[in-house]
Amino acid sequence: MDHDExxxxxxxxxxxxxxxxxxxxxxxxxxxxxxxxxLEELRHTREAxxxxxxxxxxxxxxxxxxxxxxxxxxxxxxxxxxxARAPLFTVLRRFLVPASALALVFAATVMVIRPAGPLGGTAxxxxxxxxxxxxxxxxxxxxxxxxxxxLTYPADNEDAESDxxxxxx
Amino acid sequence: xxxxxxxxxxxQALVRAAxxxxxxxxxxxxxxxxxxxxxxxxSMMHNEEEAIDLSQEAWVKGWQRLRQFQGESSFGxxxxxxxxxxxxxxxxxxxxxxxxxIEAMDEESGGVERQxxxxxxxxxxxxERGELRQRIDRALGQLSxxxxxxxxxxxxxxxxxxxxxxxxxCSIGTVMSRLFYARRKLAVLLADLKKQDSV
Numbered sequence: 001m002d003h004d005e006x007x008x009x010x011x012x013x014x015x016x017x018x019x020x021x022x023x024x025x026x027x028x029x030x031x032x033x034x035x036x037x038x039l040e041e042l043r044h045t046r047e048a049x050x051x052x053x054x055x056x057x058x059x060x061x062x063x064x065x066x067x068x069x070x071x072x073x074x075x076x077x078x079x080x081x082x083x084a085r086a087p088l089f090t091v092l093r094r095f096l097v098p099a100s101a102l103a104l105v106f107a108a109t110v111m112v113i114r115p116a117g118p119l120g121g122t123a124x125x126x127x128x129x130x131x132x133x134x135x136x137x138x139x140x141x142x143x144x145x146x147x148x149x150x151l152t153y154p155a156d157n158e159d160a161e162s163d164x165x166x167x168x169x
Numbered sequence: 170x171x172x173x174x175x176x177x178x179x180x181q182a183l184v185r186a187a188x189x190x191x192x193x194x195x196x197x198x199x200x201x202x203x204x205x206x207x208x209x210x211x212s213m214m215h216n217e218e219e220a221i222d223l224s225q226e227a228w229v230k231g232w233q234r235l236r237q238f239q240g241e242s243s244f245g246x247x248x249x250x251x252x253x254x255x256x257x258x259x260x261x262x263x264x265x266x267x268x269x270x271i272e273a274m275d276e277e278s279g280g281v282e283r284q285x286x287x288x289x290x291x292x293x294x295x296x297e298r299g300e301l302r303q304r305i306d307r308a309l310g311q312l313s314x315x316x317x318x319x320x321x322x323x324x325x326x327x328x329x330x331x332x333x334x335x336x337x338x339c340s341i342g343t344v345m346s347r348l349f350y351a352r353r354k355l356a357v358l359l360a361d362l363k364k365q366d367s368v
Contacts, residue, residue, distance in 0.1 A: 003346075006349055007342075007345045007346065007349055010345065010348065010349050010352070011330075011345065014323070014330070016329065016330055034287070037287045037289060038287050040287075040289075041287050041288050041289075041352075041353075041356050042352050042356075044288070044291045044292070044293070044356065045352045045355050045356045045359075046324065046352070047293075048292075048293040048301065048305060048355075048359065049305060049320070049324045049325075049355075050324070051298075052212070052302060052305050052306075052324075052325070053205070053208040053209065053212060053325055055298075055302070056204060056207065056208035056211060057204050057207070058203050058204050058207035058221065058224065059217065059221070060221065062200050062203075065199070065203060065221075065225070066196050066199055066200070068225055069199060069225055069228045069229060069232075070192065070196070072225065072226075072229045073192075073229055073232050073233075076229065076233070
């Protein structure tokens, strides 16, 4: 008996064959001893398994098992606590560290590419800042004969906060 | 619904109450069907601890999905399908963990058992229920996960070949082959146990 025939015999036992094929299989079993013996063995195994699960009991008491189920249900229904908020400094640091690094790189780049000149500026230029008024910068370009005063706004010193209008010297 | 009402109510009434959030009704359902679910998990896993854990998980999932239960099948059948799916997931995890051996490949195709002579005598004839159960338990434990699962789904869950193939994600031919192999192997193992017993 080849494997296909074995599977056909099994399908016959399990009622999985169409009506015509089932009739043919029944005739085959009736005239073939080997097929009949195989069918009998498969049937015995099937019968032995019947009722195997009947009588199987969960080896835990009703109360104990239910307490576990209930606890797990309640655990999953309770929303997970929100993660603790990071302090403001930690949040700021996340942004300040890269910004500081960027500023350092920028400053270093300016220092490297800036040619040496009088007062550390470009040749023929000068930048001044009044210590008493750190909000005002003066830029002079001697070669072009230009003076530019740069006032920051809003100013954070008393002079700038006054109502007086500033003038260029 | 009182506790007394719960114990006398039918499954449908308990399910409706549980769907409204009545946990005591659900507890009654657990009490009624817990043995069946455990038995199915044990048949598939052949491990008591895993069977307890998986049947517990099935009840938790059952509660979570209770609103989806429309009553097309009985509540017991619906719950049994949940535990079967959990067992299949677990078996897939086991399969990924263990290495595929030549023996396993041989087993897949039927191996030598397919060619073994037919067991002519009923190896379980005359056995008491307890003894029969014990022997089948031992024999089932010697089958691979795949073969035991096919056997359980066919013999205990009474699934057709097509349904088993869909559940296990394989072809009908594979299901037929595995089922045939599992039955033959079981017959041989039971016959061996009978021989050992008679010596």
